[in-house]
Amino acid sequence: MAEALRVGIAGLGTVGASVARVLHDKAAELTRQCGRDIVVSAVSARDPKRDRGVDVSSAKWFDDPVKMAQTADIDVFVELIGGDEGPARLSVKAALEAGRHVVTANKALLAKHGVALAEIAEKKGVLLNYEAAVAGGIPVIKTMREAMAGNSVTRVFGILNGTCNYILTRMEAEGVSFDVVLKDAQRLGYAEADPTFDIEGHDTAHKLSILTSLAFGTKIAANDIYMEGISNITQADIRAAGDLGYRIKLLGVAQRTESGIEQRVHPTMVPTASVIAQVHGVTNAVAIETDILGELLLSGPGAGGNATASAVIGDVADIAKSRPGFQHGPVFGRPAKELKPYKKAQMRSHAGGYFIRLTVHDRIGVFAAIAKRMADNDISLESIVQHAVSGEAAAQKTVILVTHETTEAAVRKAVDGITRDGHLTDKPQVIRIERAG
């Protein structure tokens, strides 16, 4: 049997401790599958005394993950610390430069430094595997990088943040407000004490930027993503969406257009009957559309110790199975030096259907004025309905418009015009509609 593959794990938190536990519990099975043992021979975390729920005492302890990356007797450096700078970046860079394979679950690091790190990995002839960085346990990286060779991707989109999907699912099922569900999600551990990173779309954007690079062969451009979070989604939106045959999801979407590549993260209306609309709670899903394959949807657990460990261990097992001298495939599907510059499509040129909810004064002429603003901007309407707002706000009405395909620029101009006309009593709500099968 080949020599054992020696693994060093930096970070023994939720994911790192799960990886160590599964490598221990499934050692015999992994040996059978890989044809060699996989042993944890070094570990690093901040607190050497903390109980991790797994015995790592046979591995050499390092206070400093960079030192471990440079000097430990390991073949693979597994980075599970997190963060886009500091010890995570320094240790991954050091490991690659020392000619060691790297496995990471760190989307923030890849979104910021992925291309530079890929260049080092490719120069050194080692692997940089990152299946767990996007959609946790769902094998989307392998699918895009390996199983779809020859396909040209036209669009990739998905539910990439479990916290947001959990909140939207409960808002719809229970008819309660965003704030109430968020507090409950924090109590149950589904949302962080500071939830901004998740609910305002940053986490989705990091993952989307990696998928965009794989899909279109472009350099990662995480700062060029149009982003709107879910904190302003109300029960009125969710109810209106349901009445119209839609469900609201926070989607990350990357799409090739005539003017460049669109990368956007925002609340989106998808048809209730579509497959992605059936993805509830903390579950993630990624849809990929290509010229040869057509449409593919992968769905499954996007986070959590064991699900994420499953993806990390799959990456480690790939390295265990690879043979010395074997030429590894490039990190982002094409050699890092050949990744094209990202050509951004302006959000104003985005084409699609729109849902617009307006709260207006209940007076004569308002409905006609709104319809005129739409017509003036060449926006064709699929439907326009108004209904009274009950209770204290009886002098107001809600007008809900659904447009046929139009552009973002036209919608913004029309809504700005309506706002200037002075008919609105509340902020207008605009939600993009996404085609989904």
Ligand SMILES: NC(=O)c1ccc[n+]([C@@H]2O[C@H](COP(=O)([O-])OP(=O)(O)OC[C@H]3O[C@@H](n4cnc5c(N)ncnc54)[C@H](OP(=O)(O)O)[C@@H]3O)[C@@H](O)[C@H]2O)c1
């Ligand atoms: N949690 C998930 O469900 C999930 C899903 C997908 C991807 N990820 C990614 O996986 C990575 C790890 O996430 P996690 O949830 O496992 O994080 P976590 O529970 O906070 O664990 C982080 C670990 O890093 C260690 N650490 C922090 N600073 C260090 C330093 N300077 N030197 C050495 N070790 C250090 C910590 O040590 P101590 O324990 O001693 O404090 C801890 O063990 C992140 O990149 C995250 O984005 C997580």
